[in-house]
Amino acid sequence: MCAFYRLTYGIKDVGSLIMLTELADYYCALRTLSSSVLGAISVGSNSFGCLVDFWTTDELLTTLFKLRRGELFNDCIITIAGDWYQGNYAKRLAAQPPKLQNVVEYARSQICCKIAAAQQEFLHKGSHHIEYRRAVLNIRSTAAMPLPTYYRKMADLAVEHIGSLDSMPALTTLLSKDFVNITVGTEAGSGYTYDHFLCGRVMEKDLPWDVNEKDW
Secondary structure, eight states: OTTTTTOOOOOOSHHHHHHHHHHHHHTTOHHHHHHHHHHHHHHHHSOGGGOHHHHTOTHHHHHHHHHTOHHHHHHHHHHHHTBOSTTHHHHHHHTSOHHHHHHHHHHHHHHHHHHHHHHHHHHHHHTTOHHHHHHHHHHHHHOOOOHHHHHHHHHHHHHHHTSOSTTOHHHHHHTOOOOSSOOSOOBTTBTTBTTBOOOOOOOGGGSSSOTTOOOO
16 A cells, blocks of 8 residues: 555565565556565665575565566576576576576576686686686685686686786676675675676566566
8 A cells, every 4th residue: 555655665575575566466556566666675674685585585586577677677587597506596497487487597698608708718818827827727626616606716816816807807797796786795706695696687678578568
């Protein structure tokens, strides 16, 4: 009701968002909820990105698809497509309906292309900076780690041995953060996202709904 009458309300957790979306769907009010949901999340959680369970709940992507909020939908896509933790990606992908699986797989393929570009860049750069190459190969051979952590360490070693990442744009792009609504200090391959890449946004033209449709 608050959404209908433009009253301030808050959404504190993913369960509340899913429940509200189901109610809005039942009462044909998805567009009304969609127009206010971002503000409600900000009011309710104070920091949407701090709620890690928001991004690891399988039902969330379907909920955001119903609401047609591209920025939130994309953030959720990234957390699935960029998940490199021991088989998580396959499980989370399988939990999505086929239409959304296609979007997630497209985002994943983008990330894989960026990985290939970063690796090719490293091979080229390593041929000119032998100590850097040896340091990177050493961390890869001495410890098992998720790929995001490996490339984060590769970047740290580049700063140490080369001086900066200015000459490594592909690695910089791979480790970039495409989140819109994450306000905490997350980085690909570091902290609680040590096993995640955070790049790979879906362009507006590739979203699984008609962005020009005014009513739904």
